[in-house]
Amino acid sequence: LDLPLFQLIPSQRQLVFRGDRLPLQCTASYLDSSVELQWHHNGHPVATQEDRSIFVEETLLHDCCLLTSEVILSNIN
Numbered sequence: 001l002d003l004p005l006f007q008l009i010p011s012q013r014q015l016v017f018r019g020d021r022l023p024l025q026c027t028a029s030y031l032d033s034s035v036e037l038q039w040h041h042n043g044h045p046v047a048t049q050e051d052r053s054i055f056v057e058e059t060l061l062h063d064c065c066l067l068t069s070e071v072i073l074s075n076i077n
Helices: none
Strands: 006-009 022-029 054-061 066-073
Touching: none
Parallel strands: none
Antiparallel strands: 006 022, 022 066, 054 066
């Protein structure tokens, strides 16, 4: 029996500079179809906004056992 997993990368504070790209990744055990990962900023859901260089991607990995969601902040200013 595998224990449930929850992992956030990077797990520590990050120093970024103007123009940098910062990917944030969350991985959790996919127990059933009710499991979902959502990103929020100031209480509001985050979705892909290409015009603001924000991208959200979700994938099911490792024999359908792990769900990964990544938000990528590109060209930080």
